[in-house]
Amino acid sequence: KSLITASCMSMGFMISPLSLVVLGNSAGLMGQWLLWILPFIAMINLWTASIYTRFTLDFYPSGSLKPKDTKLNLKWILTILQLASLIPFCIGASTLILAMAGYSFYEIFFFWFPNLLFSICFLILVVTVNLIGSSISRSFQSLSVLIFLGSMLLLLILGILNWEDSVFETQSIPFIIPVDWRPVVLVFWLFMAAELSLYHDEVYQNVRAQPFSLLLAFVGSSAIFWLWGLASLSFASLERLAESTVPHSI
Numbered sequence: 001k002s003l004i005t006a007s008c009m010s011m012g013f014m015i016s017p018l019s020l021v022v023l024g025n026s027a028g029l030m031g032q033w034l035l036w037i038l039p040f041i042a043m044i045n046l047w048t049a050s051i052y053t054r055f056t057l058d059f060y061p062s063g064s065l066k067p068k069d070t071k072l073n074l075k076w077i078l079t080i081l082q083l084a085s086l087i088p089f090c091i092g093a094s095t096l097i098l099a100m101a102g103y104s105f106y107e108i109f110f111f112w113f114p115n116l117l118f119s120i121c122f123l124i125l126v127v128t129v130n131l132i133g134s135s136i137s138r139s140f141q142s143l144s145v146l147i148f149l150g151s152m153l154l155l156l157i158l159g160i161l162n163w164e165d166s167v168f169e170t171q172s173i174p175f176i177i178p179v180d181w182r183p184v185v186l187v188f189w190l191f192m193a194a195e196l197s198l199y200h201d202e203v204y205q206n207v208r209a210q211p212f213s214l215l216l217a218f219v220g221s222s223a224i225f226w227l228w229g230l231a232s233l234s235f236a237s238l239e240r241l242a243e244s245t246v247p248h249s250i
Contacts, residue, residue, distance in 0.1 A: 003213055005138055008145040009197035010217035013090075015148050015224070016097045017104040017246075019190050024247025026183040027229045028238045034229050037184060042222040045191035049214050086193055093193070098123055108249050152224050159231040190225060191218065 013019070027034045101122055102115035130137045194217055228248075232241055236250045244250055 003216065005142050006197055006213035007216040007220070008142040009138065010194040010214055011145050011221055012141065012197065013093055013097075013193040014191060014217070014221040015145060017100040017248075018093070018097045019225075020228070020248040021100060021246065022186050022189050023225055023229055024232055024241050024244065024250075026187050027232045028240070028242025028244075028247065029183040031238055032233065034183075034187070034233075035226060037187060038190075038226055038229060039222060041184075041187050042191055042218055042225075045188065045194070046214065046218045049191075049195035049218075050211065051195075086196065090193060090196075093189075104246055104249070107246050149220070149224065152228060156227050156231060159235065163234070165235070191221065194218065 023034075030037065098119045099115075102117075102119035105118045106113060106115035129140050194214060197213065197217075198211070232247065232250075236247070240250055241247045
């Protein structure tokens with residue numbers, strides 16, 4: 001249970017409406033190349049996230065925190081800079097995810113419900129759950145992640161059952177010079193900030209973080225993204241995927 005919870009925490013930023021938008025638009029821009037690039041980028045991000053396992057903290061009886069290695073060696077500089085870079089990413093990503101959640105709820109479920117109002121209500125819900133307690137928020141996030149994974153698996157199974165209607169054979173993009181690197185860079189978004197779950201376990205749960213949970217989270221997210229990218233390319237045209245603001249609704 002602890003491993004599953006930690007893995008779900010690691011998937012925090014990986015699985016969101018904005019991630020599905022990035023995945024769908026990148027599939028429309030890169031075509032089948034996305035299926036080759038996605039695992040490679042996932043491994044790069046997993047290697048980066050594994051660096052954070054060395055930046056562990058010791059707990060003193062007074063409750064203060066102190067790094068295990070009090071001497072600031074050169075090897076820690078890169079790790080500290082990477083950790084600092086997550087601050088603006090998390091602030092910006094959280095805002096964009098809230099906005100995209102509102103648009104997704106509006107365009108997929110209820111057209112009569114204002115998208116901004118849903119974003120505000122969702123933010124209030126998240127803040128309230130975190131104020132109630134850390135264990136409640138972890139359980140809430142684990143439940144949300146499991147519902148997401150179950151929903152995606154259901155859609156993928158339906159796609160496999162209707163594979164004869166696929167248009168995958170017609171999906172191709174010409175080799176254009178210069179190469180557009182924007183979709184490649186955007187794919188890095190899908191796996192960022194997963195390592196924050198390690199610090200959450202260390203600081204808020206007062207337990208040793210489980211680095212294996214990162215591997216489990218990356219493997220699960222990569223498999224879902226790869227299969228969903230394949231399904232997107234199979235049942236929608238590249239133009240619609242690249243231009244849509246909510247490509248997963250297609």
